[in-house]
Amino acid sequence: MRKIIGIGETVFDIIFKNEQPISGRPGGSVYNALISLGRAGLEPIFISEIGADRIGNVITECLKENNVNTEYIRSCGGKSPLALAFLDEKQNADYLFYKDYSSDRLDFVTPIIDEDDIVVIGSYYAINPVLREKITDLLEFAKTRKAIIYYDLNYRKSHAHESRFLMPNILENFEYADIIKGSDEDFVNIYEEEGAQLIYKEHVEFYCKNFLYTQGADGLTAFSAGREKKYAANKITPVSTVGAGDNFNAGIIYGLCKYDIHREDLCNGTIPSKTWDKIIQCAIDFSSFACTTLENYISKEYADEYNKKIDKELEEEQK
Numbered sequence: 001m002r003k004i005i006g007i008g009e010t011v012f013d014i015i016f017k018n019e020q021p022i023s024g025r026p027g028g029s030v031y032n033a034l035i036s037l038g039r040a041g042l043e044p045i046f047i048s049e050i051g052a053d054r055i056g057n058v059i060t061e062c063l064k065e066n067n068v069n070t071e072y073i074r075s076c077g078g079k080s081p082l083a084l085a086f087l088d089e090k091q092n093a094d095y096l097f098y099k100d101y102s103s104d105r106l107d108f109v110t111p112i113i114d115e116d117d118i119v120v121i122g123s124y125y126a127i128n129p130v131l132r133e134k135i136t137d138l139l140e141f142a143k144t145r146k147a148i149i150y151y152d153l154n155y156r157k158s159h160a161h162e163s164r165f166l167m168p169n170i171l172e173n174f175e176y177a178d179i180i181k182g183s184d185e186d187f188v189n190i191y192e193e194e195g196a197q198l199i200y201k202e203h204v205e206f207y208c209k210n211f212l213y214t215q216g217a218d219g220l221t222a223f224s225a226g227r228e229k230k231y232a233a234n235k236i237t238p239v240s241t242v243g244a245g246d247n248f249n250a251g252i253i254y255g256l257c258k259y260d261i262h263r264e265d266l267c268n269g270t271i272p273s274k275t276w277d278k279i280i281q282c283a284i285d286f287s288s289f290a291c292t293t294l295e296n297y298i299s300k301e302y303a304d305e306y307n308k309k310i311d312k313e314l315e316e317e318q319k
Contacts, residue, residue: 001042001043002114002116002117002118002257003044003045003111003112003113003114003117003118004034004037004042004043004044004045004117004118004120004253004257005044005045005047005111005113005117005118005119005120005142005147006030006031006033006034006044006045006046006047006119006120006121007030007046007047007048007119007120007121007125007126007135007138008028008029008030008031008046008047008048008120008121008122008123008125008126009028009029009030009031009048009049009081009123009125010026010027010028010031010048010049010050010056010059010073010080010081011026011027011028011031011080011081011082011083011097012024012025012026012027012055012058012059012080012081012082012083013025013026013027013083013085013242013296014082014083014084014085015085015087015093015240015242015294016084016085016086016087017087019086022294023240023294025062025294025295025296026055026058026059026062026063026296027083027242027243027296028048028123029122029123029125029152029154029245029246030046030048030120030121030122030123030125030246031046031048031059031063031246032243032246032247032250032290032296032297033120033246033247033249033250033253034046034063034068034120034250035062035063035066035068035296035297036246036247036250036254036286036290036297036298036303037068037250037253037254038063038066038067038068039066039067039297039298039299039300039303040250040254040298040303040306040307041067041303041307042067042253042254042257043067043068043069044067044068044069045068045069045071045072045111046063046068046069046070046072046073047072047073047108047111047138048072048073048074049073049074049075049076050073050074050075050076050080051075051076051077051078051079051080051081052075052076052077052078053079053080055079055080056075056080059080060073066297066300071111072108072109072111074107074108081097081098081099082097082098082099083095083096083097083098084096084097084098085240085242087240087241087242090238090241091238091239091240091241091291092216092241093240093241093242095156095158097158107134108134110137110138110141113141113142113145113147114145114147115145115146115147115263116146116147116148116262116263117142117145117147117148118147118148118149118150118253118256118257119138119139119142119147119148119149119150120150120152120249120253121135121139121149121150121151121152121173122151122152122153122154122249123152123153123154123155123156124154124155124156124159126151126169126173127166127169127170127173129166129169132169136172139173139176140176142176143176146263147263148178148179148256148261148263148266149176149177149178149179150177150178150179150181150249150252150253151173151174151176151177151179151180151181152180152181152182152245152246152249153170153180153181153182153183153186153187153190154182154183154186154245154246155170155182155186155189155190156189157185157189159189160189160190163189163190163191167190170190171207174204174207174208175207175208177207177208178208178210178263178266178267179208179210179211179212179252179266180204180207180208180210180211180212181211181212181214181245181248181249181252182199182211182212182213182214183213183214183215183216183245184213184214184215184216187199187203187213191203196213196221196223196228196230197221197228199211199213200213200223200228204223205223209223209224209225209269210223210224210225210266211223211224212248212252212280212283214245214248216233216241216244217233218233219231219232219233220233220280220284222276222280224266224269224271224276225268225269226269227269227273227276229273229276229277231280231281231284233284233288234284234285234288236288236291236292237292238291238292239291239292239293239294240291240293240294241291242294242296243290243295243296243297244287244290244291245287246290246296246297247283247286247287247289247290247296247297247298248283248284248286248287249283250283250286250297250298251279251282251283251284251285251286251287252279252280252282252283254282254286255278255279255280255281255282255283256279258282258310258314259275259278259279261275261279282306282310285306286298289302
């Protein structure tokens with residue numbers, strides 16, 4: 001089985017509605033994606049750090065219970081970070097973060113990475129100057145090993161004022177990436193610009209041909225080596241959009257594995273249009289399900305049913 005290796009922060013998400021807490025559970029951008037992938041049977045590896053406290057134990061146990069390898073998680077002392085998510089009338093979240101980590105962080109032994117493994121990075125964690133050297137070491141190794149590198153910007157409004165300072169790290173991640181995903185809000189926060197074609201042509205295409213520009217309920221536009229296609233979102237009544245983008249990422253990675261996509265396919269632009277459609281539908285489905293629950297991930301039951309559905313489709317295609 002090819003390996004999926006994610007690196008990112010862990011937090012404990014507390015969701016508020018009408019200023020009252022309604023849910024609490026472990027989270028983090030890459031964390032959420034890996035939990036969903038673990039539930040889907042792909043046994044991902046997570047590189048991260050946790051606080052030396054009860055919340056840190058909860059975070060680790062949640063990973064283990066959901067088939068995520070915790071060998072590369074380090075306890076760094078201090079308290080585990082909290083993320084407070086305040087839902088508006090459309091169930092979209094505005095965040096406050098509370099952290100207590102020291103600046104001397106993220107010491108880890110790099111996992112074995114082989115050709116066509118998938119390395120997942122994203123959020124501020126992937127561009128944090130304090131962690132930059134260690135992140136680039138991992139990306140450089142992944143690149144030399146010919147792994148697929150998936151980068152989700154997930155760039156919060158709270159960091160909009162830092163975009164010029166952080167731009168070299170963002171662009172360096174663009175250079176490493178084989179797939180870049182970003183929302184319309186991400187690019188407003190970074191460039192004060194929006195629009196799928198404009199963002200792709202002006203800011204992304206030079207670095208990476210495979211680009212996913214998401215717009216929440218308005219769907220997404222996918223670019224790949226001369227191909228451009230708009231996709232509609234599933235029609236749902238959202239309960240919470242916390243984790244929606246993370247599960248979109250999980251769905252893309254799930255699709256890459258299920259449809260046996262190799263890095264060479266991504267680099268050469270040889271993935272058939274119908275296959276891209278199937279991969280992106282996985283992402284839309286995972287993201288949609290996450291929006292119908294207060295969990296940050298797809299459920300185990302949904303993952304089991306989805307696996308059966310995709311496996312059946314693949315069997316029928318081979319007949």
